[in-house]
Amino acid sequence: MALLAKLCDKKVIVAHVNYHKRDTADRDEQIVRNFCDQHHLPLFVYAPKQEKAGNFQSWARQVRYDFFVELALKYHIDTIYVAHQKDDLLETYFFQKQRHMLCETYGLKTESMYKGIRICRPLLGLGKRECMQYCLDHGIPFGIDESNLKDDYTRNQIRHSLVDTLSEDQKEEWLHTIEKENREWNTKREQISLFLDTWDRSVDSLPDWLFLEEWLFQFTQKRFSKKECMDLMKQLQSDTLIDLGDYDLESYHKKLYLQKKKKPVFIQLTSLKYGQYEGFSIEKTGRKIEGITLYPKDFPITIRNVQAGDKIEMVWGTKKIHRIFIDRKIPRILRKNWLVVENSKKRIIFVPKIGCDVQHFSVKPNAFMIQ
Structure with missing residues (x-):
């Protein structure tokens, strides 16, 4: 309410999220409604429900900020x-610190970004007591969140056993410590970034786990703990494919490969249609290796991901496609998304970057498939 009072003379809209988790949740919503009515401020209230079991605090934060971003984009x-x-x-x-988290910033930043929208925290220079006193001095109504008085959550335990016991001088000392730690961490990250700019993705050249963590973060925007990275460093010493949730990480011949997972491709065409498709395109011109001559009897053709047992008849003989991948030292992470073209007789007639089968080769192909 202190922030709302400080901003009420500006052109703002107000967003309030009511999770209905507390007995006083509706009271707090009404306080906000009354204030907005009094100051003629547009108010938007969202009452989300957690459909799946899980960490409530994490879920609540995400839906809250997503709601804010939705309003920001709309208006x-x-x-x-x-x-x-x-x-x-x-x-x-x-x-x-208690969770041994590796963060972009320790504590909270005055300004940050979330899904392309600037997040501003103008009250970081004030303590909780100062905000409450401001409300009392200016006659601004506010409510006490009784759930904060319990030790149900780790944050509440930290608040009661640590933060609330600190004097103002001790808090200032901690703020200086955090500021110093963030400066040192930013310097370290700059050094890591300079290394990664010219890194050849060689496993053996990684100085330590922090360099691996920063590389992973640059792609995934997800932070990994020291323990996770140390475990990964051990696994990556030999050829392996590791599931990282939305991403795959592979060590292949001492080189690292990281790729976001893609949906399987399965597209059928009843005739030759040039254009851009999901994961590939069919063009009228291209390189020799991309060319194929398609005949009416080939349709419908199916473009799909390569499967175990797929083989193709080339001018030098018939061979399993996975064997070709192995011979050409193509990492498994790339093979997972490799496409093939199958004709109406379920015969593989084309593989991107490998070529077409012997029966569909000509000096004047009528299609070029680019993946």
Whole structure:
């Protein structure tokens, strides 16, 4: 409410999320409604429901910020103001340290980005008591979140056992420590980035786990713990394919490959149609290796991912496609998304970057498939 009062003379819209998890949740919503009515501020209230079991705090944060971004995009707003204050910053820092988290920033930043929208935290210079006193001094109604008084969540435990016990001088000392740690971490990250700019993805040339973590973060935007990275470093010493959720990570002949997982491709064409498709294109011109001559009897053709047992008859004989991959030292991570063209008789007639079968080769191909 302190933040809302400070911004009420500006052109803003107000967003409130009511999870209905507390007995006083509706009371807090009504406080916001009354204030917005009094100051003629547009208010948008969202009451989400958690459909699946899981970490409530993590889910609540995501739906809250997604709601803010949805409103920002709809009403052409470039900045979202949130009411984090000094005690929240300290609480976040101690939480990160307790979990041994590797973060882009320790604590909270005055400004950050979320899905392309600027997040601004103008109250980080004030403590919780100062915000409450501001409301009391200016006659601004506010509610106490009774769930914060319990130790149900790790953050609450940190708040009660650590942050609330600190004097103002001690809090300032911790803020200086956090600032110093962030400066040192940013310097280290700059050194890592310079290394990664010219890195050849060789496993053996990685100085330590931090370099692997930063490389993974640059692609996945997900932070990995020291333990996770140390375990990965051990696995990556030999050829292996590792599932990282939305991504695959592979060590192949001492080189690292990282690729976002893709949906399987299965497209049928009843006639030759040039154009862009999901994962490939069919063009009128191209390189010799991309060319194929398609005949009416080939249709319908199917473009799909390569499967175990697929083989193709080339001018030098018939061979399993996976054997060709192995002979050409193509990493498994790339093979997973490799496509083939199958004709109406279920015969593989073309493989991108490998070529067409012997019966569909000509000096004037009528199609070029590019993957």
